[in-house]
Amino acid sequence: MKYLILLVILFQSCRPPAQIIITQFSTLNKVIDTSVSLGKERIYYNKFFLVSNYANSKKVEKEIDSFVVVFTSGNNYHANTAEIRLYFYKETSKTNLAVIKQNPRDIDRYSNEHDLIYYYAVKLDGTFEREKYKQGEIIENTAEQLPKPKFRIEPR
Secondary structure, three states, rough: OOOHHHHHHHHHOOOOOOOEEEEEOOOOOOOOOEEEOOOEEEEEEEEEEEEEEOOOOOHHHHHHHHHHHHHOOOOOOOOEEEEEEEEEEEOOOOHHHHHHHHHOHHHHHHHHHOEEEEEEOOOOOOOOEEEEEEEEEEEEEEEOOOOOOOOOOOOO
């Protein structure tokens, strides 16, 4: 009997993971932000997505990367666009379309701390920066690391 249970567990773990589903949603936040810097208007687009069947794997990361490329290249943006910011949340019992529709502010109150998984900043030249989150903390970043300073400040 013990071997039968182990065999069932083994077969369940061998099945392929479910395909992720990415759904765009909106909140009360502004979709387009503007600012003026050095006399030039800069436009920032904010887009929010829910990822169903999320699993922490390189395969899922590549699928989301591909989605970002297709999504940003398939839309027209203003010539003064500085960045397109894309936020991806894993779907959970507290972060899902029904809860977001009922109370969009829960994204700020709960989801940013617990269910935010990726943030992308895409520039019009096609370059992008990706940050991976776990429990509200950045655990990976594709941005270039700043070199350490060559001097040291001694306390007095």
